[in-house]
Amino acid sequence: MTTFALRTASPAKTKAEAVVVGVLTDGTLAPGGEAVGEAYGRKLSGLLATLGLKGRPGEVAKVPTAKVIASPLLVLVGLGDEATPDAVRRAAGNAARAVTNAASVALALPADSPALVRAVVEGWRLGGYTFTSYKSKPGTPTTPAEVVLLTPAARRADVAAAVEPAQVVVDGVVGTRDWVNTPPADLTPPAFADAIGAAVKAANKDLPAGGRIKVDVLDEQRLDELGCGGLLAVGSGSAAPPRLVELTYAPKGAVAHVALVGKGITFDSGGLWIKPAASMATMKEDMAGAAAVVQATIAVARLGLPVRVSAFAALAENMVGAASMRPGDVLTTYAGTTVEVTNTDAEGRLVLADALGRAVEREPDVLVDIATLTGHMVLALGDKMAGVLGDDDVVAEVLAAGEAAGEDAWPMPIPEFYDERIRSSKVADLAQYDGIRWGGGIFAAAFLREFTGGLPWAHLDIAGPTFNKGGANGHVAPGATGYGVGTLVELVRARAAAAPSVPS
Ligand code: BES
Ligand code: MN
Numbered sequence: 001m002t003t004f005a006l007r008t009a010s011p012a013k014t015k016a017e018a019v020v021v022g023v024l025t026d027g028t029l030a031p032g033g034e035a036v037g038e039a040y041g042r043k044l045s046g047l048l049a050t051l052g053l054k055g056r057p058g059e060v061a062k063v064p065t066a067k068v069i070a071s072p073l074l075v076l077v078g079l080g081d082e083a084t085p086d087a088v089r090r091a092a093g094n095a096a097r098a099v100t101n102a103a104s105v106a107l108a109l110p111a112d113s114p115a116l117v118r119a120v121v122e123g124w125r126l127g128g129y130t131f132t133s134y135k136s137k138p139g140t141p142t143t144p145a146e147v148v149l150l151t152p153a154a155r156r157a158d159v160a161a162a163v164e165p166a167q168v169v170v171d172g173v174v175g176t177r178d179w180v181n182t183p184p185a186d187l188t189p190p191a192f193a194d195a196i197g198a199a200v201k202a203a204n205k206d207l208p209a210g211g212r213i214k215v216d217v218l219d220e221q222r223l224d225e226l227g228c229g230g231l232l233a234v235g236s237g238s239a240a241p242p243r244l245v246e247l248t249y250a251p252k253g254a255v256a257h258v259a260l261v262g263k264g265i266t267f268d269s270g271g272l273w274i275k276p277a278a279s280m281a282t283m284k285e286d287m288a289g290a291a292a293v294v295q296a297t298i299a300v301a302r303l304g305l306p307v308r309v310s311a312f313a314a315l316a317e318n319m320v321g322a323a324s325m326r327p328g329d330v331l332t333t334y335a336g337t338t339v340e341v342t343n344t345d346a347e348g349r350l351v352l353a354d355a356l357g358r359a360v361e362r363e364p365d366v367l368v369d370i371a372t373l374t375g376h377m378v379l380a381l382g383d384k385m386a387g388v389l390g391d392d393d394v395v396a397e398v399l400a401a402g403e404a405a406g407e408d409a410w411p412m413p414i415p416e417f418y419d420e421r422i423r424s425s426k427v428a429d430l431a432q433y434d435g436i437r438w439g440g441g442i443f444a445a446a447f448l449r450e451f452t453g454g455l456p457w458a459h460l461d462i463a464g465p466t467f468n469k470g471g472a473n474g475h476v477a478p479g480a481t482g483y484g485v486g487t488l489v490e491l492v493r494a495r496a497a498a499a500p501s502v503p504s
């Protein structure tokens with residue numbers, strides 16, 4: 001893991017193998033890089049022109065400095081019009097992949113506020129992320145173990161204090177990416193449950209006795225005893241049985257209680273309503289919600305936030321087998337509600353129904369679920385942004401958290417008439433799906449709402465932003481993105497900050 005050392009030194013005088021500076025669209029070097037601009041003087045604009053740099057996001061150029069500054073290599077990255085945290089996160093990510101072979105690097109990107117320092121740390125580490133566990137020759141890491149972050153504000157306590165929490169969030173995003181990228185044969189529900197147990201155990205080692213996370217893994221027998229008909233039905237076609245993993249982080253003096261529920265379909269073939277082959281290609285991603293709630297819970301505990309977190313990872317594999325659930329089957333969820341299965345590919349809502357039922361029993365102040373739930377949401381909002389549905393105030397809370405975390409999300413409504421659509425089954429309480437494509441992402445949310453016990457609730461449909469099928473851009477690597485961890489951690493952080501302080 002890369003560490004970051006803050007220094008006030010001038011980027012023109014700092015001797016590193018490479019110095020990274022931002023370029024704005026007005027042709028100036030971004031804050032933090034002024035000294036480099038002064039060293040180049042009037043030659044700067046000509047240099048940028050020769051390089052074809054316009055300061056746009058995504059631009060990167062590497063320039064031998066010929067001793068104009070102390071470091072031999074200058075890396076210029078486009079920032080756009082303004083050095084916002086989002087722009088800096090992206091630019092730092094692009095820089096991380098451009099610096100391919102340097103034993104020492106100094107980042108002179110805008111970093112004179114806690115939000116900007118956070119953006120540099122996140123961007124650099126996430127942009128440089130690669131998943132090499134399955135490469136027989138992974139190669140040696142080419143970025144240095146320690147990066148120097150140059151900022152005139154290095155001695156400010158709030159700025160210096162921003163590094164560590166950013167690292168914790170990045171660890172959670174990286175952990176999520178690793179799990180999502182893992183081949184589905186190696187991350188079956190039991191294997192994933194084991195991996196969660198191991199991750200929590202590792203995190204607990206560094207946590208104070210009162211601030212550790214408790215893990216309960218419910219296996220198929222236990223799920224049967226409890227009547228988790230959704231998880232059992234979805235898992236019935238797989239050789240690997242389902243699991244429900246329940247995490248509890250209950251620090252002393254908690255000022256709020258947040259429940260997080262994640263969809264953990266370790267592979268979604270569609271079941272008997274089998275998916276077209278092309279749609280199945282990346283369906284190892286279908287456990288990303290579960291990965292995000294677990295990693296967010298670990299991050300919250302490591303940050304020591306005074307909020308109780310109850311997290312639920314609903315794990316099953318949706319496969320074709322002799323015992324697969326069939327269209328026409330009726331299952332009974334944990335809460336006792338009966339559901340007619342109409343499309344075996346709408347499996348996410350079935351496992352979430354059980355997990356939400358379990359979460360409601362903990363009586364949290366707020367309930368948030370996160371799931372790669374519907375292709376409909378990808379059609380509605382594109383593949384870079386989550387849809388957020390539920391109670392208006394909780395939706396607003398999630399959107400604000402997403403904003404702070406640099407994760408794009410957009411509100412979607414649940415119009416009243418969906419209540420009728422979800423009740424259109426002639427044999428069971430609820431129809432799992434009514435076969436009408438229009439508003440399918442909304443239907444799914446209306447369905448989930450039935451299992452929220454009337455608690456304040458929001459649902460994040462992350463089917464779009466979870467997996468990047470294209471190349472790297474900014475801090476977003478190819479494959480798993482780790483979307484959601486940042487938003488969930490921010491949500492908990494905001495709850496902690498908003499609560500009336502308890503007299504100590
Ligand atoms: N896991 C998929 C949704 C999905 C689609 C995730 C694309 C990531 C990228 C989900 O289980 C599914 O198959 N949904 C169906 C729902 C339908 C049958 C009601 C869909 O989107 O078509
Ligand atoms: Mn499906």
Ligand code: ZN
Pocket residue numbers: 265268286345347348372373
């Ligand atoms: Zn699915």
